[in-house]
Amino acid sequence: MNKPIRIAVTGAAGQIGYSLLFRLASGEVFGKDTPVILHLIELPQAIQAAEGVAMELHDCAFESLHAVEIFDNPTAGFEGVHWALLVGSSPRRAGMLRKELISINAPIFVDQGKALLKADTSIRCVVVGNPCNTNALIALSHAQDIPSSRFYAMTALDETRAKYQLADKAGCSVKDVRKLAIWGNHSNTMVPDYENTLINGKPLREMIQDETWLNKTFMSTVQERGAQIIQARGKSSAASAASACIHHLKAATAITPADDVFSAAVLSDNNPYDIASGLVFSFPLQFDHAGNHSIYPGLAHSSALKDKIRHTEQDLLNEREVVKDFLTS
Ligand code: NAX
Numbered sequence: 001m002n003k004p005i006r007i008a009v010t011g012a013a014g015q016i017g018y019s020l021l022f023r024l025a026s027g028e029v030f031g032k033d034t035p036v037i038l039h040l041i042e043l044p045q046a047i048q049a050a051e052g053v054a055m056e057l058h059d060c061a062f063e064s065l066h067a068v069e070i071f072d073n074p075t076a077g078f079e080g081v082h083w084a085l086l087v088g089s090s091p092r093r094a095g096m097l098r099k100e101l102i103s104i105n106a107p108i109f110v111d112q113g114k115a116l117l118k119a120d121t122s123i124r125c126v127v128v129g130n131p132c133n134t135n136a137l138i139a140l141s142h143a144q145d146i147p148s149s150r151f152y153a154m155t156a157l158d159e160t161r162a163k164y165q166l167a168d169k170a171g172c173s174v175k176d177v178r179k180l181a182i183w184g185n186h187s188n189t190m191v192p193d194y195e196n197t198l199i200n201g202k203p204l205r206e207m208i209q210d211e212t213w214l215n216k217t218f219m220s221t222v223q224e225r226g227a228q229i230i231q232a233r234g235k236s237s238a239a240s241a242a243s244a245c246i247h248h249l250k251a252a253t254a255i256t257p258a259d260d261v262f263s264a265a266v267l268s269d270n271n272p273y274d275i276a277s278g279l280v281f282s283f284p285l286q287f288d289h290a291g292n293h294s295i296y297p298g299l300a301h302s303s304a305l306k307d308k309i310r311h312t313e314q315d316l317l318n319e320r321e322v323v324k325d326f327l328t329s
Helices: 015-025 044-059 098-118 132-141 156-170 211-223 225-233 239-252 303-322
Strands: 005-010 036-041 065-071 083-086 124-127 151-153 181-183 191-193 262-267 280-287 293-295
Touching (some): 005 015, 015 044, 036 044, 098 132, 124 239, 132 303, 156 181, 156 262, 191 303, 211 225
Parallel strands (some): 005 083
Antiparallel strands (some): 151 262, 280 293
């Protein structure tokens, strides 16, 4: 047996938590020989629901699930953890502006950033709770002893949404779609980069020549997918978001193939694409054997796509302005 791995999940009794925890417990990510200890972190009023989730986790009798511990605060909940998955956040209510949502969530991520200092020295953190890029920026700014390169905001769901659309249009398998980068904010300004995507190792445009579909239908389908799902299901994406989080963990713990990239939002300092510093911005990444990432360099863009990337950069600059009082200098 390997050494146990402790994984904290905030918002453990929420929709995404309900899909994510079972897949973490199953051994799917870290292997069946790695015991998993889950830290379920919830608000005090949702602890009873978290206890119900814990019962169900035990009832699955997963061989790799070593223990489930429940916490009503991040300071105790993050103690000794190797991965922190920050899923919980305050939801957007009817009539609430995005700016208000950002301000309500900011203090949560100040506290969680500070609490992460209790984690294992190897801690890596994935922020899922929205607005995830800006929440990650706040958390990393308050966890200054932890290298900022260990913080990601999740854009893997945007990547898998885009991958499916392109595979469906090209009539190929999703595994044939490679080098699909997601740029910027996990909001409807995010840019799925079809210009650099490969299908079966060839430029995508050799397979898909329908420019109107690419520029309009594809782009808006991916950017608006979250809203479409809410409209159809009456609830936001949950199983697909949990699946994307699993996908992120697998990608971040394996060497990225040379002909592929994996997208996640990371601190933009010293990036090779002239994006402003001090943002948590989604880039195409490659991971090495030690779990360190580098931003994949040298991708070229048309002026139309460059404009879209500038627009999502501005979106993040605006969000940063809203939370400037919650950032450490
Ligand atoms: P739910 O409302 O079902 O669950 C959220 C849970 O978080 C609740 O149980 C709540 O009690 C808990 N919570 C709230 N504040 C907390 C805190 N300070 N500490 C611990 N727990 C806390 O939401 P769910 O559908 O699970 O979505 C969670 C977050 O993921 C939302 O912010 C949502 O917008 C975001 N998403 C992010 C995605 C991404 O790709 N990055 C996609 C899916 C999703 O929209």
